[in-house]
Amino acid sequence: MKMKRLLIVPLFLVACTVSKVYAQTKMTDQQVIEYVKQATQEGKEQKQIAVELARKGVTREQAERIKKQYEQQMGRDSVNMQGTELNEARLREEIKDETTVLTDNQPTKEELAKEDQVFGRNIFNTRNLTFEPNNNMATPPNYQLGPGDEVIIDIWGASQTSIRQTITPDGTINMQELGPIFLSGMTVEEANRFLKNKLGTVFANENNQIQMTLGNTRTIQINIMGEVVQPGTYALSAFSTVFHALYRAGGVNDIGSLRDVQLVRNGKKIASVDVYDFIMQGKVKDDIRLQEGDVIIVPAYDMLVKMSGNVKRPMKFEMKKDETLAALIKYAGGFNADAYSKSVRMVRQNGTEYEVKTVDEMDYSVCQLRDGDVVTVGAILNRFTNKVEIKGAVYRPDIYALDGKVNTVRALIEKAQGLMDDAFTNRAVLQRQRDDLTSEILSVDVKALMNGTIPDIPLRKNDVLYIPSIHDLQDLGSVTIYGEVTKPDEYPYADNMTLEDLIIQAGGLKEAASTVRVDVSRRIKDAKSVNSTDSIGQMFSFALKDGFVIDGQPGFVLQPYDQVFVRRSPGYQTQQNVTIQGEVIFGGTYTLTSKAERLSDLVKNAGGVTNSAYVRGAKLTRVANEEEKKRMQDVVKLMGRELGENAIDSLGLQVDSLFSVGIDLEAALANPGGDADLVLREGDVLNIPEYVNTVKINGAVMMPNTVSYRKGEKVSYYLSQAGGYSQHAKKSKKFIIYMNGQVAKVKGSGKDQIEPGCEIVVPNKKQSKANFGNILGYATSFSSLATMAATIVSLFK
Template identity: 50%
Template sequence: LGPGDAVFIDVYGASQRTIESTISPDGTVTIEGFGPVQVAGMTVAQANAQLRSTLGSRYSSSQIRLTVGQTRTIMVNVMGEVKAPGTYTLSAFASVFHALYMAGGVNDLGTLRNIKVYRNSQLITTVDIYDYILNGKLTGNVRLAENDVIVVGPYVCLVNITGKVKRPMFYEMRRNESVGTLLKYAGGFTGDAYTKSVRLVRKTGREFSVYNVDEFDMSSFHLADEDSVSVDSILPRFSNMVEVKGAVFRPGMYQVGGNITTVRELLENCEGVTEEAFTAHAVMHRMKEDRTLQVIAVDIDGIMNGTVPDLALKPNDVLFIPTKQEMMEEQTITIHGEVQYPGVYKYADNETLEDFVLQAGGLKQTASTVKVDVARRVSNPKALQTDSVIARTYSFALKDGFVIDGEPGFTLMPFDEVYVRKSPGFYQQQNVYVEGEVMFSGTYTLERKNQRLSDLIKSAGGVNDRAYTKGARLERRFTHEERLRTESLLKMAKTQSGGKDTIDVKKIDIGDIYYVGIELDKALANPGCDEDIVLREGDRLIVPQYTSTVKISGDVMYPNTVGYQKGKKAGYYIDQAGGWGNRAKKSNTFIIYMNGKVARVAHNAKPEPGCEIFVPSKAERDPRMLAQTLSIASSVASFATIIATFANIIK
């Protein structure tokens, strides 16, 4: 206790009384009827004893207890190698650890082993935090007093330990502490550490020196600042091991010596070979003295029946016993085509064609039952010349999964391949779409292979009175072959440019559909004619309303859309857009019609309602030019025309 502490003195029992007081600067508390009682410098227990002695004569039948209310604060100074040195206000009960916590702890240079505490200019204690961390001892962690000074000096000896210890890191050592003490701080060796010696690297002023400290000198070899200690692991090798792999019941490593000294004894300890073991020829890998390998052939059958001598084992021998399957190529059979699960299957003896079809999930609805083929390898390992026959094919007809034409119960052989063909009479529904100015727009199913535009319009109830059949267009999905062909055209056009364009052809998105130029008005007027094209799955026919405008774009002064004037030529509309641009390529001007067709003005193409007149620019290698041209694809141009336009631009 000290001046400023608030205390409560409770008297209870025969008498009841509570006295509240504050310890005065002279260290006393004043009690009515008794005067001042000295308590400063005492612990709470000592103060309780003092009060019982003083008040006991009057309160002999009562209990007396002193408790502390609000404690006073003290000012202490934390100096040296801490993160935030300075003066701190702490509770009167604070210890050295509390002060260090308030100062942020020691910094990278600060010592943890020799923290000094001064009171009235006298050293009263030193604190070793390692003693607390490792042993739980609070030696030196005294309670602080007003104006105490805590000094954290720099470390004297910092040592690093790495490798196979439990806590590898830097440790601060006291003078004359040994390698053994460092290992104790590091938690000792790990289970796989080499404990006979450790390696120590030390700076000697001009260079480094290496010391090998054996286990007998670890407790006496003293450490110096910046020493580095490393602990190696044990060698990754065995001194008394043999191993068996492959077709045995208990493969693994075994101790050589004792009851295992020969191959026969080793096999007996691993409970023998499995049923699929190939025992006519096993392989022993033996390590010679120079650590190179030697291969020894082992006759397991001969050793086990006593017809050949048993083979003595040596440390690090590895015996491998293969399986019969490993001694031959993996045998498979394959099924292709219209079954539920086509693929490669493991061969099994006596499997019939019917069994294999069933194993593959059975036939699909699309399968042909009148032609199932089995292809078999032709193999003659003794042949001295090539043969023109490389395979044999067997054909079968099936019904309900059973062979009805061919050899019933036909047994498959290794590497046979079964082909289940698609029936030529099976077709899935193929849909086309019509939208726009027809009586019944929507989805329609193709009923014949050669169904045409006029048939689709007829199925849709015909066109209504708002339809502009001359501007109808057809969207068609790319097939895989068409996409490859289009990409090839792009690459060819790029090649023809001589590599001068900066456009990356790979980055051009050609989309999933393209437009087919059609003339629906002619198809409806003469069904079955050349203009009445045959439809295919996914086609989308769009019949627009009449559009009475013409769009002018490209290299003109003011791209514009104007009203259609019957009989007017392209030049009239270009004038409506302000005339030709400065770099207009007049001779290549073309018209994109609503039906997807494209024609050049130089070839007498005439504007029609809803068309677009496009004026390309002369060749300045601007990558935006191609992007602008390709954007026309959104204006119903066929993609083949875009390719042609691209090729024309880069000439």
């Protein structure tokens, strides 16, 4: 039901918002349904699902049609929960079923599905319980022989022989000495006596012994009729029973009875089988062996009653007319431990309308049930009949039973092993619940009560006695240490705690800690002050040696809520590494030795560039610091406002920790220390590529292409190699992206701007803010988010 409601909402949104949809393929109704189910399981919002459906071509008419179909289906599902069950559900909703409220344990979907199953119906459709007859057991003496049975006659003593014969369709076996002998219809015991008399005339010696046994048994045909899954005629082993026949027929159907399975033989009803007797008590006396021509008839059930709530087996049960509520409770496995067993609620159809009945415990054995009854067992109340509790400064704070031994405040304290040394005995608090369930607070002088100078106080159920500690009444606070210590954190305050004590608790100083500057800030505290002050805090500074104070206020003791700041030494520097790779003599990682080290210094340290290096195409990749990340985040927000949030989402833009810096290494090497010679910082990676003699043409051209670089050629030459401009090219806004990450707008013919390895991009003048995603496809070589944003802004000028 919940899934269907979730399905209708996005379809309703589609029907309300879609006007025109252009789609190459149209989704079928079933595909729409499956798509919504999958999206719901993935946690997508309903509005998002509706937009995605609209994009996939789901029209208003289709959405309204599917919505209407599902509303009709929901109506049918409500009808499926018919009669008493539906009214029981309504009753639960109206009274907020006290069982679920008090236990806060709502039934799961699996539990609700189990409650709708009929107890015992699955016994005949499980693979693990087939009731298959055992053909290897000894032949029962009362087994009746018939055509197709194989008999084995063993003779030993003075004569030794063995005769194997199969009873013919006319019921006889043929023996050479005696001719046809009729055995059909005899039991094994009767056939043995008969054959001994017959063969005794042939094997007359008194030492001879004659014994008949059964070999292969025959197959019998029986008919299964009535309310079974597959009624019909079945060929079964002669040892088969009623249960095996029901298994072969697939068990009973939705209206079939398990309590009155009838066996008809020769036109007469000879037995009525109750499957519940087998399930509940293991009785197999009614599992009668079948005979040729038997008919099994499964009638419709008389009564189906539902048991729900706090029982061990909440299900539907088939009941006989003479069975009572006590029998139903037994079939349901009895009450749960938390069940309220004094009475149950029953919802019944009285022929005119529905009614609710309350059945008391004494009437369970006489309460007759009707078809469609729903019996619900509630839970016990979420409260105690004899609970008292003691908290605070006693040795064993706990919950205790209110009884003959513990019935006063003094007795409760003694039961809790007495008062602790830090107990505040002048005033304790006794919280008590009145008869109207409101609470009141009683003050208790524990010291006087324990000394006997005031009367003891009788306890009531649910009383809670709280005896505070003297420490509970004081704000001991805590102290906090920050900065260059092993475990900066908040620590509980203790009397006479010094700065050294706190540093030791924090694991000592780190290597980077300054020993000449440790600050302590203290809040202003004056409980007796009547005037305001401009001071908002005090600051103390110290110098340390080996973790001990050597400079500052001697004997300085911390106070609650002090904050300690261990500063980082300005003379402490960790190694900062940069990397150079590509066409250099000694590529790899190098450590910066100065904050002013530049690109030219790094190339020099690496032994210079190789002969095949393309210095002008060198590219610098840098790790963004927090300020740069914030700027890039601001760029994304700016683009979101300019282009729309949906466009940004479709582009998948996100702030990366790495970005490229546009450099001119050729100029940097020509003029070391100049403006082009950038200062390096930790994490920089300088890549010097090999010479690339191609130019890439992309964007609004007829055929994007990559061609050889030709010195002195104009931009128009390269565009002609891509088939020229497309119909919607924005010719005046074309730009060039260089290998080093720099971007430049084409000026004039652009012949002096074209360099090996660059990319010429022609924007499309029909691009709009809503579908800007294609523009990003032109700029696959953008060096950074900031560069891309600047280029995007220029395109819209």
